[in-house]
Amino acid sequence: MGIFVKLALGANLFGTEAAEAAEGGFGFNFDILETNIINLAIVIGILVYFGRGFLGKILGDRRSTIETAIREAEQRKKDAAAALADEQQKLAQAQSEAAKIRASAEEAARSAAAAILAKAEEDIRRMRETAVQDMGREQERVIRELRQRVVNLALQKAESELSNQIDPSRQQELVDRSVSLLGGS
Secondary structure (H helix, E strand, O other): OHHHHHHHOOOOOOOOOHHHHHHOOOOOOOOOOOOOHHHHHHHHHHHHHHHHHHHHHHHHHHHHHHHHHHHHHHHHHHHHHHHHHHHHHHHHHHHHHHHHHHHHHHHHHHHHHHHHHHHHHHHHHHHHHHHHHHHHHHHHHHHHHHHHHHHHHHHHHHHHHHHHHOOHHHHHHHHHHHHHHHOOO
16 A cells, blocks of 8 residues: 555655755656666556456447447538439439520521511512502502593594594494494394
C-alpha cells in the first residue's frame, strides 16, 4: 500500500533531491529504488492486466460502431450513386423525348405552313379564274348590249331613211313581201 501512496503523492520518475531543489539546482537521480521506477512498472502492469479487458471491450465496441457506420455510409453512397444514375437516365430519356416532340412539332409546323401556302395558291388561282370568267361574261354582256344598240340604231336609221325615201305604197309592198318571206300570209 505504501507504494501506491508514494505514487499518489507525486513520486517522480527522475526524482530530484529536496536539497538540490532547495539550492535551486536540477539533477537526475539514477537510484532505481528511490525514483519509484519499480512502483510505476507495477502500476502500469496492473492497469494493463486489469484494464486490458475493459479497454479492449470499449475499443472493440467503438471499432464495430465505426465499421458499421462505414458500411452504412458505403451502402448509402452506392444507393445514392444508383439513384443518381437512374435519375440521369431519366433525364436523358426526358431530353430525348423533348427533342422528339420538338422535331415533331417543327415538322407539323412545316407541313401546316406548306398546306396553308398550297391552299392560298389554290384560292388565288381559283379567284383569278373566277375573275377571268366574270370579265369574260361581262365582256360578252357588254358586247351583246352594244350589238343590240347598234342593231336598234341601224334599224332606227334604216326606218328613218326608208320613211324619207319610200312612199307609203312602196312601204306596204315591202312589208307584205317580208311577211310572205317569213312564212305568213
